[in-house]
Amino acid sequence: MAWIAVEKARFFGYHGFYREEAMLGNEFSVSVFAEVDLSEPGDQLQNTLNYELLYSYCVEVMKGERRELIETLAIDICKRVKGNHRDVLRVRVRVEKCNPPLCGPVDKTWTEFEM
Numbered sequence: 234m235a236w237i238a239v240e241k242a243r244f245f246g247y248h249g250f251y252r253e254e255a256m257l258g259n260e261f262s263v264s265v266f267a268e269v270d271l272s273e274p275g276d277q278l279q280n281t282l283n284y285e286l287l288y289s290y291c292v293e294v295m296k297g298e299r300r301e302l303i304e305t306l307a308i309d310i311c312k313r314v315k316g317n318h319r320d321v322l323r324v325r326v327r328v329e330k331c332n333p334p335l336c337g338p339v340d341k342t343w344t345e346f347e348m
Contacts, residue, residue: 234268234269234270234271234322235268235269235270235271235281236266236267236268236269237266237267237269237281237282237284237287238264238265238266238267238284238287239263239264239265239284239287239288239291240264241262241263241264242262242263242264242265242288242291243260243261243262244260244261244262244263244291244292244295244296245258245259245260245261246258246259246261246295246296246299247259247299248261248295248299248300248301248302248303248306248330249301249330249334250301250302251334253334254334255299259330259331259332259333259334260330260331260332261295261303261306261328261329261330261331262328262329262331262341263291263295263306263310263326263327263328263329264326264327264329265287265288265290265291265310265314265324265325265326266324266325266326267282267287267314267318267321267323267324268321268322268323268324269281269282269318269320269321269322270320270322282318282320282321286317286318287314290310290313290314290317291310293313294306294309294310294313303328303329303330303342303343303344304328304344304346306328307326307327307328307344307345307346308326308346310326310328311324311325311326311346311347311348312348314326315348323347323348324347324348325345325346325347326345326346326347327343327344327345328343328344328345329341329342329343330342330343
């Protein structure tokens, strides 16, 4: 077994529960970890999970339809990975909201989802 990952891909988006978040937007960070069975040895791209595909799923979701919850973003990315790659045994996605609009200074809030 092996893990293929994209860590801390950065996006600007308008996701969030509050109206101000929909208007002003915020920075997000996304990490995707996919466990795959690499039983087919060889130094060829078709023998692995291309991390560019993992990144493209992040782009589709983060640049797509506005979501109120970062939990929904994480679940949507998980579903795309699992739905497009039968060889993925498990996928874990973390979505972080940088500088969330709280009543004090907070670096980030985050959620993680695994399927």
